[in-house]
Amino acid sequence: MSKADPLHIRPARDRRARGPRGPLLPIGVPRYRSRSMAFDQLVLESYAPLHNSYPDQLSGVDLAVDTIPRMRLRPDSIIPDDIVADGPVPLGRVLAAGVDRYGSPTRARIVVFRAPIEHRAKTATERSELLTWVLTALVAYHLNLDPRDIDPDFGL
Known part of the structure; x- marks a missing residue:
């Protein structure tokens, strides 16, 4: 078999002896x-x-996760309804549909901020409950509903 043969498969190179290329752990772990x-x-x-409860109303909404909020809220300021916050720290936000700087239409977006939520929740259960609370409040704002209409246990 010559090197020009299409069936000849060259092994992956270990460039500069830096170790294997590819994932170090299997996908299942x-x-x-x-x-x-x-x-x-x-x-x-x-x-x-939430999406399964309101599929038609939420079909045009994007869901995004951002690491940190790129806004500053003062402790003495009134927090807008489209922002869910813990004191002056935003946990999530609803961005309305509009037009971007290039003139292209944008879809409505629900943004969750990862770092503040992870900082406030110490366990996985707390994190899940806090995320459910934040997302329920954001979806309720977007749909112009009371959060207790979506989740009767909201705020308890």
Whole structure:
């Protein structure tokens, strides 16, 4: 078999002896996902029941996760209704549909801030409950509903 033969497969190169290329852990093990990937998955799991309850109203809404809020709120200021916050720290926000700086239309977006939520919740159960609370409040604002209409146990 010559090197010009199309069936000849060259093994992957170990450039400069830096070790194997590719994933170090198999996909099935828990450490395969990073903390941010695990948080993204938890957001999707918390949002799924809300989306399934209101599929037509939420079909045009994007869900996003941002690491930190890029806004500053003063403790003495009044927090707008489209922001869910713990004191002066935003936990999530609803961005209305509009037009971007290039003139293209944008869809409505629900944004969850990862770092403040992870900082406030010490366990996975607390994180899941806080995410459910934040997403319920944001979806209720977007749908112009009372959060207790979506979840009767909201705020208890």
